[in-house]
Amino acid sequence: MSSQPDLAGGFDDADESVAEALRQEALSLPQHGGWQAFAQGSLQSRNLIITVVAIVLFVFFSVATDHFLAADNLLNILRNLSFVGIVSVGMTYVFIAGELDLSVGSVFGFLTVLMGFLVARNGVDPWIGMLAVVAVGMAIGAMNAVIATRLNIPSFIVTLGALTAFRSLALILSGQNPATTEGIGLFYDVTGGYISGFFPWLVVWMAVVMLIGGVILATTRFGYHVYATGGNRNAARNSGISVNRVKIICFMLTSGLCGLIAGLIWGYLHVAAPITGTGLEFRVIGAVIIGGVALTGGRGTIYGTFLGAVIVGIITNGLVLLGFSQYFGDVATGVLIMLVGALDLVVQRGAARGLKYLHR
Numbered sequence: 001m002s003s004q005p006d007l008a009g010g011f012d013d014a015d016e017s018v019a020e021a022l023r024q025e026a027l028s029l030p031q032h033g034g035w036q037a038f039a040q041g042s043l044q045s046r047n048l049i050i051t052v053v054a055i056v057l058f059v060f061f062s063v064a065t066d067h068f069l070a071a072d073n074l075l076n077i078l079r080n081l082s083f084v085g086i087v088s089v090g091m092t093y094v095f096i097a098g099e100l101d102l103s104v105g106s107v108f109g110f111l112t113v114l115m116g117f118l119v120a121r122n123g124v125d126p127w128i129g130m131l132a133v134v135a136v137g138m139a140i141g142a143m144n145a146v147i148a149t150r151l152n153i154p155s156f157i158v159t160l161g162a163l164t165a166f167r168s169l170a171l172i173l174s175g176q177n178p179a180t181t182e183g184i185g186l187f188y189d190v191t192g193g194y195i196s197g198f199f200p201w202l203v204v205w206m207a208v209v210m211l212i213g214g215v216i217l218a219t220t221r222f223g224y225h226v227y228a229t230g231g232n233r234n235a236a237r238n239s240g241i242s243v244n245r246v247k248i249i250c251f252m253l254t255s256g257l258c259g260l261i262a263g264l265i266w267g268y269l270h271v272a273a274p275i276t277g278t279g280l281e282f283r284v285i286g287a288v289i290i291g292g293v294a295l296t297g298g299r300g301t302i303y304g305t306f307l308g309a310v311i312v313g314i315i316t317n318g319l320v321l322l323g324f325s326q327y328f329g330d331v332a333t334g335v336l337i338m339l340v341g342a343l344d345l346v347v348q349r350g351a352a353r354g355l356k357y358l359h360r
Helices: 004-009 013-028 030-044 046-064 071-096 104-119 126-150 155-174 186-191 201-219 221-231 233-238 243-269 280-290 302-321 326-358
Strands: none
Touching: 046 302, 071 104, 071 201, 071 221, 071 243, 071 280, 071 302, 104 126, 104 155, 104 243, 104 280, 126 155, 126 186, 126 243, 186 201, 186 243, 201 221, 201 243, 201 302, 221 233, 221 243, 233 243, 280 302, 280 326, 302 326
16 A cells, blocks of 8 residues: 555546556557547646646736736736635545535635624634634535435535525525624734735635645545545445545535635635625636546646636636626636536547557
């Protein structure tokens, strides 16, 4: 078992295995090289392609608009995508493990209201309040995962129900009225404030979460177990991996991060509104899919997810600077998600065809 962390350390070992099989097949069966060559190239250079797309979009909007490259605008992009970026770390784990969590927006909204309820209405210290909402978030994730894994209910259905339930709970707990605070003290300085009056602390929080999440996924035994669980659940179980335990931890991580950003948005905006987080699940899942995480599980990286979030942020911000409504950014993101999803299916079919010919 000592080799497991090494297998996870390559980020895309599942991709590389398939790509190697396709390379061998292409050598032995050149008449089928077209589809296999396409699938092989896509698998091997997925992160490179995403990086190039992000750079092209960055250059395009830099040339097409006058204010895109302004320092304030670039920091605004990073600050706005920080909440999506943090939660997308957990969602990456969930996707790689072969599951889906649609409840993150509603859970975030509920935990934000809970943060306001504890701090503004009951005088709880904001640091303790943040720890509390993170703990509650992890409990919610555990509940969703246990229902899905123990009762064999698809996570799509479980978290769809949670999406509705926790949005309603947010309205009930808040009485449909937002909670507010003056926002004075160290907590508010290091959550929603700025370093030297310029650099947002929110970006620092995102960078730390993504770095830790990426290292764990890439270099630890648990990261290997996540890849193995999503890649082939039966094989993972037969090798001694507790796939249900892995999935429960992934769901707990995702909802716990919803608690973290609930505390951060309280520190940033000083208000807890029951409609907070509406549509967050769309942006988080979009970042994950655009970032190259496989729809079927077993493949993906935190780096790719970060680029996916950046691409969504650049598109939204750039279109606004061009004079379009923010809703056009959502339309463009939706189209991009469909294109990437379709491309992923084409690649997977090409890979499957290559393996089929290889084993003939």
